[in-house]
Amino acid sequence: MQQSDIDRCNALYGRPGGVEFSLDVQGQARVELRFKDSALTVYLQGAHITACQLGADAALLWTSQSANYQPGKAIRGGIPLCWPWFGAHPSRPDHPQHGYARTSGFDVINSDFEDDFTGIQLRLVLATPELSEWHADGDIELTVTLRLSDALWLQLDTHNRSTATVPVSLALHSYFNVGDVAQISMPGLAGLGYIDKLRAGERRQQMAPLVINEAIDRIYLDPPQSIEIHDPVLNRRVQVRSWGNTELVVWNPGAEGARAMIDFDDAGYVEMVCVEPAIASDNSVLLVPGATLTVGQEITSTQLASDVG
Numbered sequence: 001m002q003q004s005d006i007d008r009c010n011a012l013y014g015r016p017g018g019v020e021f022s023l024d025v026q027g028q029a030r031v032e033l034r035f036k037d038s039a040l041t042v043y044l045q046g047a048h049i050t051a052c053q054l055g056a057d058a059a060l061l062w063t064s065q066s067a068n069y070q071p072g073k074a075i076r077g078g079i080p081l082c083w084p085w086f087g088a089h090p091s092r093p094d095h096p097q098h099g100y101a102r103t104s105g106f107d108v109i110n111s112d113f114e115d116d117f118t119g120i121q122l123r124l125v126l127a128t129p130e131l132s133e134w135h136a137d138g139d140i141e142l143t144v145t146l147r148l149s150d151a152l153w154l155q156l157d158t159h160n161r162s163t164a165t166v167p168v169s170l171a172l173h174s175y176f177n178v179g180d181v182a183q184i185s186m187p188g189l190a191g192l193g194y195i196d197k198l199r200a201g202e203r204r205q206q207m208a209p210l211v212i213n214e215a216i217d218r219i220y221l222d223p224p225q226s227i228e229i230h231d232p233v234l235n236r237r238v239q240v241r242s243w244g245n246t247e248l249v250v251w252n253p254g255a256e257g258a259r260a261m262i263d264f265d266d267a268g269y270v271e272m273v274c275v276e277p278a279i280a281s282d283n284s285v286l287l288v289p290g291a292t293l294t295v296g297q298e299i300t301s302t303q304l305a306s307d308v309g
Helices: 003-013 254-260
Strands: 019-023 029-035 038-043 048-053 107-113 118-126 138-148 152-162 166-168 170-172 175-177 193-196 202-205 216-221 226-231 236-243 247-252 272-279 285-287 292-303
Touching (some): 003 019, 029 118, 029 138, 048 152, 170 292, 226 272, 272 292
Antiparallel strands (some): 029 038, 038 048, 138 152, 193 202, 193 216, 216 247, 226 236, 236 292, 247 272
């Protein structure tokens, strides 16, 4: 994008103090949303939220200080969008990890200035050659709707406007900022079955509230609509209410995994946990022509009661 494109976006969709477009030092386009004391930064590459502040609370999201903001590179942290597949492509190892969305440019199609939220809507359209493997005419559209208030509301709508049935998997790959990952707990996961990706995909059962004291990469099956992260260090309870997903991914690379990633701060694993509403690749939705798939989440943060572990 050029500065002229930014000026056009501000003229069409901007509002001083509410929605403001700009270029970062790398020339990447971004937009900042504000609602009262809340703030949100979104990059148009990937429709990628990189920062969120809800009122006077501590930063909601974690983004690596070593993240790469170059065009065509996925940003480490915030909320990357994994779409239209999660993880490796099921049949094409040459395709990008986690799909096209993370490194694709999105178009701005709407902005909202309501009494109870500030919002923006972004769109990505996949046509040939991306759809060639499904022998499809037409396109698949991803619409991303963001609303900022005293909560963060994010929804993905996938519209199949092609002639083929297309498999879709995805994740809202949310990196949450925590005071110390070893001290948080997630009681809502107790009793759930999960796939342990660090143990060759073994099926296991979560018998107690989740406490993280090592690297973790799990796909929890049939999760409840609402999950909480209890964080005694930051004295808060982060609630993730999701819809449309069939799984919930929990990930932290641990010390060794963090050091192995060039765009991940060596000690960053202590300050983050990924909790991701997802439709994992083994459970892809077969989206028929004309159908729409909706997945979303609403995130809130409240003070942690002293009697909650």
